[in-house]
Amino acid sequence: MKKIVLFFAVIAVSAISITFSSCSNDLNLDEEKSVNELSLVEEESAVAVIAGTRAIEVPPCIDLSCLDLCGDVQEVRLIAGQHYEAGKVYVVNTSEKLYVGYVTTGDWKMEAIHLYVGACDMLPVNNAGNLVPGNFPHKVEFTELQSFYYVEIPLVSLPDGCLCVSAHAEVVRVVDNEIVQSETAFGEGEVVGNNWFMKFDYCIAVCEDEPPVEVCYQDETAWAAGTRYVTKGNWATYTPYVANTTVNVYAGQTYLVGTATFSEVVDGKVTITLAALNGARLQDVAESVKIQGYNSLPPSKNPAPGQFTTYKGTETTITVDAFAYYGIHLDVQRVVDCPE
Numbered sequence: 418m419k420k421i422v423l424f425f426a427v428i429a430v431s432a433i434s435i436t437f438s439s440c441s442n443d444l445n446l447d448e449e450k451s452v453n454e455l456s457l458v459e460e461e462s463a464v465a466v467i468a469g470t471r472a473i474e475v476p477p478c479i480d481l482s483c484l485d486l487c488g489d490v491q492e493v494r495l496i497a498g499q500h501y502e503a504g505k506v507y508v509v510n511t512s513e514k515l516y517v518g519y520v521t522t523g524d525w526k527m528e529a530i531h532l533y534v535g536a537c538d539m540l541p542v543n544n545a546g547n548l549v550p551g552n553f554p555h556k557v558e559f560t561e562l563q564s565f566y567y568v569e570i571p572l573v574s575l576p577d578g579c580l581c582v583s584a585h586a587e588v589v590r591v592v593d594n595e596i597v598q599s600e601t602a603f604g605e606g607e608v609v610g611n612n613w614f615m616k617f618d619y620c621i622a623v624c625e626d627e628p629p630v631e632v633c634y635q636d637e638t639a640w641a642a643g644t645r646y647v648t649k650g651n652w653a654t655y656t657p658y659v660a661n662t663t664v665n666v667y668a669g670q671t672y673l674v675g676t677a678t679f680s681e682v683v684d685g686k687v688t689i690t691l692a693a694l695n696g697a698r699l700q701d702v703a704e705s706v707k708i709q710g711y712n713s714l715p716p717s718k719n720p721a722p723g724q725f726t727t728y729k730g731t732e733t734t735i736t737v738d739a740f741a742y743y744g745i746h747l748d749v750q751r752v753v754d755c756p757e
Contacts, residue, residue, distance in 0.1 A: 481507050481518050488622025497588050498600035499613045506584045506604035512624040518567035519586055526562035529587040534570055537581035547610030550585040583616040634750035636700060637668035641677040641745035651719040655744040668751050682739045691733040696752040704729040705748040710740030722746040
């Protein structure tokens with residue numbers, strides 16, 4: 418089995434490659450490589466400059482689909498020598514970067530890549546109108562044959578909208594560890610000029626904000642937990658006052674929608690603090706909170722919250738006179754499943 422070594426090239430655009438070598442039968446990760454072990458095409462127009470390399474793990478997906486994408490991955494064939502399918506070229510973007518991935522298949526491997534991504538009227542061509550891969554801005558020559566390589570380009574360095582991509586590679590076919598064929602390869606698309614060299618279009622996808630999650634509510638009557646006013650019929654409850662305690666608030670008798678906390682008595686006053694739970698909220702009405710204080714046991718009859726006098730309003734932190742018992746009634750909305 419051939420040894421697979423992975424490198425991360427820190428260049429003007431970041432790139433990841435899988436390197437093949439026949440010097441070992443084990444699968445492992447190399448130690449850090451020196452800057453001189455990965456060379457670039459020496460051309461004045463090159464913008465990629467090696468700063469160093471280090472071993473990394475294989476990306477989780479070679480077709481780039483596992484990135485935080487703004488759209489679908491665009492895939493074209495990598496055509497070698499005009500007639501052979503040597504692999505694929507993938508293009509996609511996130512909210513900040515555009516990625517171009519080269520993947521060879523079968524016996525094909527890469528010796529070098531030259532990549533142009535940008536405005537269509539700026540494609541590097543000669544006087545005859547033919548593409549000149551040597552003048553493409555992103556270029557790498559490999560010291561060992563590659564089957565996977567990708568380039569990432571910041572979106573801020575690219576025009577908005579649709580772009581031209583010309584993905585060139587120098588590929589070879591390897592059989593029994595020997596190179597038996599060498600070809601020029603391009604990502605399949607529209608022919609440019611008088612030869613068969615090609616470019617294809619890619620439109621930058623706009624990342625849409627996630628749609629808000631729909632939350633549905635149901636109106637309910639709620640009471641602070643305690644003793645029922647009556648043993649049959651109405652389930653309304655009143656709460657004995659105990660300083661520095663918290664009781665649950667239930668809607669529809671069984672749904673926990675919040676809590677009520679009682680403070681100590683200060684200057685004859687008690688502060689009651691209401692807190693929501695499980696996504697519940699007060700109804701948008703004028704008097705969603707109604708409180709009645711009692712100095713003795715409340716009468717054994719159905720309460721009339723609309724006639725409560727201790728407090729009526731919408732506040733959730735309320736200071737009221739100190740009483741031995743409180744009836745705390747709330748008009749709430751609790752979260753329910755949305756209809757399909």
